Amino acid sequence: MPELPEVEVTRLSVASRIVSARILQTLVGKPLRWPLGCEPSTLHGQQILDVRRRGKYLLIDLTSGLLLVHLGMSGSISFGSALPPAGKHDHFELVTTLGTLRLHDPRRFGAVVFALEQSHGSAVKLLGRLGVEPLTDEFEAHAFYLALKQKKSSIKQVLLAGEVVVGVGNIYASEALFIAGIRPTTRADKLSKPRATRLHAAIRQVLAQALAKGGSTLRDFSNASGEVGHFQLEAMVYDRAGLPCRICNNPVKSLRLGQRSTFFCGYCQKH
DNA sequence: CACGGATCCTGATGGC
């Protein structure tokens, strides 16, 4: 389940190898979350200028326009010059002069969308409401506190919504809230400045650590070279319902918040 | 406007 660290690891493992490649052919499989938004032939002959990331989106800059790639829940990218034959869950391929970029996505929550200009077009609307990048200086504790003051839903749902800060998915949201000692159900606008500041630091810590370890979620994840992350993050609370809290030994609790499984320690985390 | 719920999809899992 790709969250920000996994998407960034994917980007790092592809970008340097694919930049400057020219697109020769496009293969489209079963429909993904959104239509491509152009004729595949539009891409042919274009050069790949850069691979960037915004939130959980990969942005592939082309000579004219860009491709937005989202891995959804089950998506992964592989890139190489001798990939195995496409399987039934391989739904998009860019054949280039430097190798083939392939999106494998069994559940098809992912997407590849073309946008002509970064400042126009429907595809770029996907990027319009995204919050700040958590691993840059624009993610700043006081501004984070003020933004939370505007939100009345639970802090966990605010994190997942991605309008305040991007890249925090269901796993890292539970983990960051545990580290900050905050109950997932606490209303965002009720967090004091010190607690918001602690959460700010916890989000950075959790995401940076996962990134440093190669984008290891708790489930399987492999980068675009097919290397599986050996360094499995040890979850403090995620998927540990009923197991002893690693800090206080009280059983980890679980509940559903916004249709999402949520884990916390009733002793270590306060409202 | 802001918030909450439904929704898309398929593989894994567990109950019977």
Next chain:
DNA sequence: TGCCATCAGGATCCGT
């Protein structure tokens, strides 16, 4: 080759 229900998850859309 057992069948069926449930769950997982990101982000958009729709109803209140």
